[in-house]
Amino acid sequence: MTAPPEDPAAPKLKGIEAEPGAVVKRACVPTGPELCFNAIDDNCNGILDEGCGVHTGAVQFAIAWDDPEADVDLNVIDPNGELVEVGRVTQSGLTKQRDCPGRSNACRGQNMENVYLEDGEPLAGKYAVSVRLEQLGQNEPPVLVMLGARIGQKTYSLEFQLKRPEDEQQVTLEF
Numbered sequence: 001m002t003a004p005p006e007d008p009a010a011p012k013l014k015g016i017e018a019e020p021g022a023v024v025k026r027a028c029v030p031t032g033p034e035l036c037f038n039a040i041d042d043n044c045n046g047i048l049d050e051g052c053g054v055h056t057g058a059v060q061f062a063i064a065w066d067d068p069e070a071d072v073d074l075n076v077i078d079p080n081g082e083l084v085e086v087g088r089v090t091q092s093g094l095t096k097q098r099d100c101p102g103r104s105n106a107c108r109g110q111n112m113e114n115v116y117l118e119d120g121e122p123l124a125g126k127y128a129v130s131v132r133l134e135q136l137g138q139n140e141p142p143v144l145v146m147l148g149a150r151i152g153q154k155t156y157s158l159e160f161q162l163k164r165p166e167d168e169q170q171v172t173l174e175f
């Protein structure tokens with residue numbers, strides 16, 4: 001797959017502010033065909049985890065982690081200061097899909113949480129994205145969490161290590 005042609009109207013990232021310890025990868029490096037539920041744009045076509053039943057939009061934030069029993073939360077606060085939650089759409093058009101690991105192993109060990117623009121045009125401004133460890137799983141910490149962000153036609157990738165419950169890492173993306 002090749003990258004789509006530049007769309008001048010698509011939102012473009014102005015800046016990323018991450019806490020020390022987060023590894024930010026700005027350039028996408030294609031590693032092969034798209035893999036599901038890893039919050040990585042493996043084929044660098046500008047879309048995260050396409051073909052996996054994961055919703056996408058011109059704005060998207062997704063996290064994935066590999067410890068099946070660890071509970072990690074993705075919390076996104078939009079430029080209006082509204083928290084994006086499962087089951088409703090914010091005024092800015094964002095909603096959240098999947099809350100993993102979920103009750104009764106609902107995510108089947110494929111832990112991924114996904115916030116995406118469901119409706120309307122992307123709202124410009126600052127998006128505060130936090131990745132928080134609620135509960136350790138079966139593996140020794142740290143829990144390695146991948147955060148993928150899609151802004152318009154580009155994807156960005158960040159990597160976090162959460163060491164103990166209530167550990168939280170924040171990143172602000174502006175466009």
Ligand SMILES: [Ca+2]
Binds near residue numbers: 034042045048049050
């Ligand atoms: Ca992709």
Ligand SMILES: [Ca+2]
Binds near residue numbers: 034036037050
């Ligand atoms: Ca992927």
